[in-house]
Amino acid sequence: SSAAPAESGTEATPSPSPSSSAASSAPDHGAVIQVLNGTGTQGYAGQQATILNQAGYAGTSAANADGWATQTSTVYYEDPSMEGTAKDIASKLGIDNVRQESGLGNPDIVVVLR
Template sequence: MATSYPEDRFDDIPKDLERVGAHRSPRKRGRGWIAFGWAALATIVLVAIGAVAIMMLNSGLDAAPGDTSAPETSTAAPTATAEPTQDPSVTITVLNGTATSGLAGEVADTLRGAGWTVGAASNADKQDYKDTVVYYADPTLEGAARGLAAAVPGADVQLSQDFADAGAQLVLVIGSDYESPA
């Protein structure tokens, strides 16, 4: 049942009135892009703040402010090195890492004369090695590597797999610092 109310001034609506409900002005062009721009700017700022925070945490800047104590330094325990030995059963490959022609052959002949077993002498993959180094891949050969380094003036010793496929147990790469013994 419909309730009937007395007529009042609000019941007199002009017939030519086409609007119904609240009147809103038409939306201005570009309002959507302005909102999108603000959202994009806020996103960029938040991502930048997050990236800086992660970098600070990863780089160890999480120390408390005012903490001026020096970081503790630990010294590594000295590692035991093998005594230099000369083992005639160990084969050596001599590689010339310099631009000096025939240097690998000369060093190989010198080592053979000193009692070492030289399997091959040739040029290295490049001719600009600065240091003379004895490479060994098996840690049990450290003593022999040190013995070979003692026989070659200025040679260092390095445990490395770089020359493991060279066909010899020790690889001597002659660098530009090599000086022939007089």
């Protein structure tokens, strides 16, 4: 086997190509995503939302994380069909925590930055 540079961070588990993966595991680029800034850094959520917009997630908005008690950056999803999308978003933003959470309301996915 050739030693290719491991830039993607997925060298341990090869991911299926988008054309052959099941619909449930393919990221839903039409998801409504809210990126919430829980840091003291002004504009940080906007920067992260821009990363997602550039990755094809057009329905991404940024706001402040008022009332979220999480201590670490976390990607939340409510509908089980959004799990693959949440994991894709987490990998794009370098976030390790992905959790299912009920009561998110309108956004399909909420990213809380800490």
